[in-house]
Amino acid sequence: MSLTSAAIDNNRVKELIAVTSGVPASDGAGVKLTRIIGNAEVDMLDPFLMLDCFESDNPDDYLAGFPTHPHRGFETVTYLLNGRMRHKDNQGNEGVIAPGGVQWMTAGKGIMHSEMPEQQDGLLKGFQLWVNLPASAKMTEPAYQEFPAEQVALEQRDDGTVIRVISGVTDRGTRGPVVNHYTQPTYLDVSLKSGAEFSQSITNGHNSFIYVIEGQVQIAGRSLRAKQLGIFGEGEEILLSAPAATRFLLVAGKPLNEPVVRHGPFVMNTQAQIRQAVEDYHSGNF
Ligand code: MN
Numbered sequence: 001m002s003l004t005s006a007a008i009d010n011n012r013v014k015e016l017i018a019v020t021s022g023v024p025a026s027d028g029a030g031v032k033l034t035r036i037i038g039n040a041e042v043d044m045l046d047p048f049l050m051l052d053c054f055e056s057d058n059p060d061d062y063l064a065g066f067p068t069h070p071h072r073g074f075e076t077v078t079y080l081l082n083g084r085m086r087h088k089d090n091q092g093n094e095g096v097i098a099p100g101g102v103q104w105m106t107a108g109k110g111i112m113h114s115e116m117p118e119q120q121d122g123l124l125k126g127f128q129l130w131v132n133l134p135a136s137a138k139m140t141e142p143a144y145q146e147f148p149a150e151q152v153a154l155e156q157r158d159d160g161t162v163i164r165v166i167s168g169v170t171d172r173g174t175r176g177p178v179v180n181h182y183t184q185p186t187y188l189d190v191s192l193k194s195g196a197e198f199s200q201s202i203t204n205g206h207n208s209f210i211y212v213i214e215g216q217v218q219i220a221g222r223s224l225r226a227k228q229l230g231i232f233g234e235g236e237e238i239l240l241s242a243p244a245a246t247r248f249l250l251v252a253g254k255p256l257n258e259p260v261v262r263h264g265p266f267v268m269n270t271q272a273q274i275r276q277a278v279e280d281y282h283s284g285n286f
Pocket of ligand 1: 066
């Protein structure tokens with residue numbers, strides 16, 4: 001479909017309802033990052049609780065990493081563009097996420113793990129997205145879906161468009177390896193040549209956002225530049241064009257519409273559940 005096509009039903013095309021650049025933050029043992037979702041400006045976008053971008057070629061910004069810490073009640077999705085990150089948990093699971101690789105971790109009832117840069121220098125760049133779990137699954141057994149770059153689905157179009165599909169399915173039928181029935185997420189890493197147009201249908205009712213990694217996109221007359229997050233409103237289709245070569249993340253998911261009570265690495269539905277999580281953590285029950 002062309003952006004200029006008269007056949008477009010504008011009621012179905014999504015517009016941006018908010019644009020933000022996130023705020024500088026520090027987490028773990030002092031890793032400098034940008035918190036794009038999960039800050040004072042954008043508290044959350046149900047079911048997405050947090051989006052962090054870490055990007056630095058200064059080892060002092062990242063070498064301290066994220067030493068052992070717990071999670072309960074949600075999922076963490078780590079996607080690396082540059083650099084390497086070693087993860088290790090208290091159940092004996094260990095591995096290295098390399099460029100283009102993704103780890104979708106369902107923390108469920110609880111896991112203790114560390115996430116440490118494996119490199120001593122060079123560029124480390126990537127994202128961590130926190131995806132909420134429904135009340136019915138917050139205490140599920142922890143689980144991993146982990147895929148190196150070569151197992152992330154790749155769609156290459158005639159106009160030079162390249163789509164790395166982590167989860168969900170493109171309009172041309174390329175399906176990502178991550179399966180998630182809780183929030184049915186779409187997670188695409190899209191690269192467009194200058195002048196290209198792109199469309200992607202989104203399940204009605206799912207919340208969606210775009211994060212521009214490089215370049216610039218035009219969405220419904222609005223321009224979004226590198227390092228900006230755009231939140232989409234209602235509709236069933238995303239349409240955008242690239243005035244210059246660009247790369248962006250396009251993410252969507254089913255909102256849970258449940259109460260959210262957060263306390264650091266614990267995200268539950270009630271204060272009592274948070275108290276229980278803290279108690280379990282301190283008594284070594286993770
Ligand atoms: Mn973690």
